[in-house]
């Protein structure tokens with residue numbers, strides 16, 4: 001479903017090059033639920049933007065749902081759903097249902113299929129009581145359920161989410177997680193999720209891809225991730241150790257010793 005090979009993206013900032021993503025290679029098979037982790041500024045959002053065709057890679061080769069995202073952005077849009085937790089794709093002043101109607105027109109979904117899909121999504125995401133509310137009046141949790149529904153109205157086989165649970169309370173978070181888990185398990189939708197919430201990873205992801213300084217730092221199962229640190233550890237401990245190991249030691253300015261083994265690539 002996703003094949004990235006030697007992917008890189010640089011930005012020119014005030015005359016200097018920022019290497020946001022470097023030589024990144026990974027694949028995601030159909031039906032997988034993969035978590036993408038990494039410290040702030042690691043290159044996760046840049047990677048998501050390249051996967052969705054928003055940014056063109058500077059180097060490397062990329063295929064998503066059978067398409068080169070940069071060359072076939074429109075065709076790709078019909079095969080993927082995208083949710084950016086920190087940004088809305090809905091129309092701020094319109095009632096939620098009007099946003100859905102615009103999404104229907106954009107994606108050329110016929111009315112009968114749309115009605116059926118919307119009914120399903122309204123039921124599982126519990127949207128019915130705020131369908132007529134303007135998006136700007138929705139709570140964050142309601143809006144996020146609306147964002148997820150909008151991304152799935154055209155029934156894409158691949159869903160890409162950038163921090164979908166950011167700022168949600170425990171109940172809303174559980175609702176979104178339950179929905180995503182069922183979507184993957186029952187409908188077979190492939191999901192790639194970036195998050196700083198390791199609860200998302202524990203509950204949903206079988207596999208984790210960890211990006212640090214724009215490079216792949218780990219690719220393996222959650223169990224392999226935990227095994228990087230000796231003893232009974234939480235996933236937080238394992239991830240914190242990985243993040244710290246790549247940070248320069250302030251005393252020596254050299255990276256700290258990596259965990260043993262330093263990384264696992266599946």
Ligand SMILES: Nc1ncnc2c1ncn2[C@@H]1O[C@H](COP(=O)(O)OP(=O)(O)OP(=O)(O)O)[C@@H](O)[C@H]1O
Nearest residue numbers: 011013018020038039040041042043044045046047
């Ligand atoms: N449009 C841009 N122009 C210049 N630099 C950019 C741009 N977008 C991202 N960067 C830089 O690329 C690097 C990676 O940023 P990116 O947003 O991909 O990280 P991230 O892992 O998503 O971080 P976070 O977890 O904080 O959201 C950072 O150094 C950032 O400042």
